[in-house]
Amino acid sequence: MAERYNPQVIEHLVRPRNxxxxxxxxxxxxSGDNACGDVARFAVAIEENRLLEVRYKVYGCVACIAAGSALSELARDRHLLEAARVSRDDLVDALGGPLPEGKEHALTLVLDALHKAFEDHWNKKAGTMLVDDYARGADNDG
Amino acid sequence: MPNDIVYLDHAATTPLDDRVLEAMLLHLSGATLRGNPSSLHAPGAAARETVEEARAAVARLVNAEPGEVLFTASGTEADNLAVMGLAAAQPGKRHVVISAVEHPAVTKAAEHLEATGYEVTRVGVGSDGIIDLSGFAEALRPDTAVAAVMWANNEVGVVQPVEELAGLCHEAGIPFHVDAVQAAGRLPIDVSRVPVSTLALSAHKLYGPQGVGALYVREGAELEPVIVGGGQEKGLRSGTENVAGIAGFGAAVRLAHDDLEERRRHEEALRDAVISGATSLPGVRLNGHPQERLSNNVHLSVEGIEAESLVLYLDALGYAVGSGSACASSTIGHKASPVLLAMGRTENEAFSAVRISVGKDTSEEEVEGFLHAFTTAVTQLREVSTFTLAES
Structure with a gap:
């Protein structure tokens, strides 16, 4: 377990992507809780199951800012399934190795936020599909 | 320390002054025969002379007698010895009074006593960090074994009214300990005017070496040792003296004594420049009393940013500042500073607190550069933050 942040983490802190x-x-x-600590927020633009754009914001420690930045790079411009498969290990690799003890929560925080953004997209999409289906059904009835 | 870093964390530790190093090297070099100060022979006597010269210098800094100064291995040890030692010397009394903003060296010593059956009263502070004087007076009881309040706070730099506090304790006949680790070398300390029983000092906060402290013990104050052994330091702190470190401490306090006013004026001008430049940014707030504070201390809460991010961003830009107190920032976990919480700050304000502490060798150009870096860091980190700055 590292005691200090890797240079890759500091690079993401000073020059965060997306x-x-x-x-x-x-x-x-x-994800997270504004009242008592770290918060991560992801916005995604998806077309034909491809993650065209991703933007993030974080209120939190260095690990959270860097993990959000690294995740946005790993997920951007990829098929949704590939983006959803980005793991804690992938993030650790991108950040140059393990985070200092007590900072691993940053990985879960940003992954949760991105997955919730996907969920939000799917929920909206499912709603649209239902409406479309309903509309098609109504047409058939007529 | 790398030369390309501008060091603005003098409250955590100060760089070793070259003249101090020179004084120490005499006792570290293999060319000098190094004796034990307790030995009777000539090398021992030489080592003893070095220790006694340093003792006299430390005594002069606080206007005490040399015989009232004993050396320890740190400011923390001096605080521990005072709080636990004064309490132990009065076995019939089982009550301790401390302020809510003491250094862990005092709070943990009080907690240790608490765990062994003592009752501890923690006196609160106002939003400016200054102790509630009437609350302190009310807390003192006939069974109070020891009261302890720091001269100046290690995080927010607030200077406490120790003269009044010491007077209250003196009238009540209660031993009073003062942690003067941050104050020594920055404020005039005169124990002939301030009736403290004990007072803790540390060499590395005034350009001396790490690993050396001292405790002033007023003649007649009753104190039990915490470390026992060979009976050095009048039996109050056993263990062979750290002669080179003590020599460095002596050299450092001589310089601090002679340059006190000059250092203070220099630091105050730089401190005020940092305060005015940094607080001109929206959502940046000074913690602690604006005037009753150490000459070198600026403590800020920066809305929307966690201190760790700001400290490491500034580090990447070449500026070393502290996040809260160094002791707290190196412990694992997400724990807000008890000092800021005692001052009524929210947890978010406490998590966003950074300490900028200038020193005798900090230059105006360095402060200008810092303010530029600070503005960049705050602006960039707020771009990332989910936090929305409150309209002011």
Missing amino acids: VGELEAPSGLGE
């Missing part, structure tokens, strides 16, 4: 929000996101996901 920071911000999206104007019309396909999905939004947030």
